[in-house]
Amino acid sequence: MQENYHKWYTQYLKRDFEMLVFGNAGIPLILFPPLKGRYFDYKDVGFIDSAAQLIDEGKIKIYCPDGIDEQSWTDYEAHPADRVLNHILYENTILSDVIEFAKYESGMKKVAVGGCGFGGYHAVNIAFKHPDKIVNLISLGGTFDIKQFIHGYYDEECYFNNPPDYMPNLTDDWYLDKIKMMKIILGVGEWDINLEENYRFSDILNSKGITHWLDVRSYATHDWKWFKEMFPQYLSQLFL
Numbered sequence: 001m002q003e004n005y006h007k008w009y010t011q012y013l014k015r016d017f018e019m020l021v022f023g024n025a026g027i028p029l030i031l032f033p034p035l036k037g038r039y040f041d042y043k044d045v046g047f048i049d050s051a052a053q054l055i056d057e058g059k060i061k062i063y064c065p066d067g068i069d070e071q072s073w074t075d076y077e078a079h080p081a082d083r084v085l086n087h088i089l090y091e092n093t094i095l096s097d098v099i100e101f102a103k104y105e106s107g108m109k110k111v112a113v114g115g116c117g118f119g120g121y122h123a124v125n126i127a128f129k130h131p132d133k134i135v136n137l138i139s140l141g142g143t144f145d146i147k148q149f150i151h152g153y154y155d156e157e158c159y160f161n162n163p164p165d166y167m168p169n170l171t172d173d174w175y176l177d178k179i180k181m182m183k184i185i186l187g188v189g190e191w192d193i194n195l196e197e198n199y200r201f202s203d204i205l206n207s208k209g210i211t212h213w214l215d216v217r218s219y220a221t222h223d224w225k226w227f228k229e230m231f232p233q234y235l236s237q238l239f240l
Contacts, residue, residue, distance in 0.1 A: 032115035114138035131178035184212035189220025
């Protein structure tokens with residue numbers, strides 16, 4: 001499996017930023033790390049290996065950018081208003097540096113996004129805020145509500161970065177029409193700690209007429225064992 005390491009200075013975060021890329025062709029998939037995760041986590045736990053066949057066949061190319069949750073949502077020494085602003089700087093890094101790079105390398109106009117746990121939040125949020133850039137969305141055991149981190153604080157920036165809040169109120173056809181064109185998979189185990197959150201979010205999507213697949217996996221928990229089983233199966237759905 002081809003693997004490349006990238007490191008550059010990003011103007012948005014004003015620091016160096018790192019990323020691993022796996023494969024040499026195929027649909028570009030931006031894979032957000034789990035809560036407080038790093039760019040190498042998916043490799044270290046064998047998650048990337050679970051998709052090795054699709055990567056080697058040139059069907060998918062996976063981009064694993066670094067995460068900054070410890071400088072944004074989980075930096076409890078900072079004011080919540082500053083935390084959400086740091087998240088926005090991270091989002092700008094992903095949009096301008098990572099996604100544009102993946103589009104350039106692949107020659108494609110859109111990318112896929114995904115993630116496990118809180119990585120699912122990052123994937124869902126960026127997909128629904130920027131549906132002109134995203135073609136597919138995969139969440140595994142995702143958690144989507146940022147209110148758990150901001151402890152009662154709430155402002156406009158929090159609202160527009162909290163999908164369970166802004167999606168029910170979304171009426172703009174420019175967004176909705178593009179979101180409805182995506183392939184969306186919400187995978188979660190029947191014993192996953194985030195099961196009820198996935199049910200609630202699926203209900204929101206249904207209320208908007210957004211077709212998606214909520215896959216509740218029997219006996220599965222919030223664990224890498226199950227995520228590694230689910231991931232290649234979900235990726236294969238992108239080619240149907």
